[in-house]
Amino acid sequence: MSNPALVVRDLTKSYDGxxxxxxxxxxxxxxxxxxxxGPNGAGKTTTIECCEGLRTPDSGEIRVLGMDPAAEASAARARVGVMLQDGGLPSGARALEVLTHVSTMYARPRSVDDLVDRLGLAGFAGTTVRRLSGGQRQRLALAIAVVGRPELVFLDEPSAGLDPQSRRAVWDLVRELRDTGVAIVLTTHLMDEAENLADRVYVVDHGSVVAEGTTEQLLAGREQTIRVETSTGLDVAIAASLLSQDTGSDWNAVEESPGVYLLHGExxxxxxxxxxTWLVQADALAHRISTxxxxxxxxxxxxxxRTLR
Known part of the structure; x- marks a missing residue:
């Protein structure tokens, strides 16, 4: 495998100690x-902002296309695309004007017309940024992030606020970029988006990587589940014990939400x-059982x- 487009080593960052x-x-x-x-507050946004040169780490090493994103910011910006969730766009400018202006900053920009067509920007091309819906801003921000033909692009919640048609168009563009050799770093709260698009996944919590690998690796040995929906409160410990005893293999059980139970095993x-048997012993009627x-x-x-933060 070639040298990584992005390398982060032992990165640390603190706020107020x-x-x-x-x-x-x-x-x-x-x-x-x-x-x-990662969940809210896990440290992923700060990590990405350090990689983009927007924040200075306390310690550790970051290399973006072999460069220090802070010390060599100008050189990095010419080769890196950044899509921020809030867009960071001039609110008084019209959407197409912003995209066209950004494209002139690059030596070999993508076709603006192509991006307008691919991401459905024509319908709001003459609308000022402040009047765009959240989904429209997302599509414009994505177009701006990729118009310069970046070698590495950071995408923050690219499908947030999008309808199914727009989300499919975004996913297709992301796959096209990947297939042409672009390195893409994707942050998202949509697990199906990560599962559909990611070649490799890092799960971050409390400022550290708690798991990494391909989706297949992260799901290995965990492929199957029984989902039980009932109006009766049940003891999941009994379910896990019965399943483990009767199948001869390890099972675990969790209450996903009130009345919804997930039983994990083969x-x-x-x-x-x-x-x-678990349901009969508990005198519970299942509304639905699915696998x-x-x-x-x-x-x-x-x-x-599963605790809210």
């Missing part, structure tokens, strides 16, 4: 989508029989917890 990023390390490679996932006829593989969201919640 409180560590926000704690010896975090990660890499992103050309021709890959690298997703950085789904077999014996496992389904044990599930119904399926576990998702990246399941793994994310296991790693970072």
């Amino acid at each position: 409180r560590p926000v990023v704690d010896r975090l390390s990660m890499e992103a490679h050309a021709g890959q989508v690298t997703a950085v996932l 789904v077999t006829p014996a496992a389904l029989r044990a599930t119904t 399926g593989r576990r998702t990246l969201e399941d793994v994310f919640l296991e790693l970072t917890g």
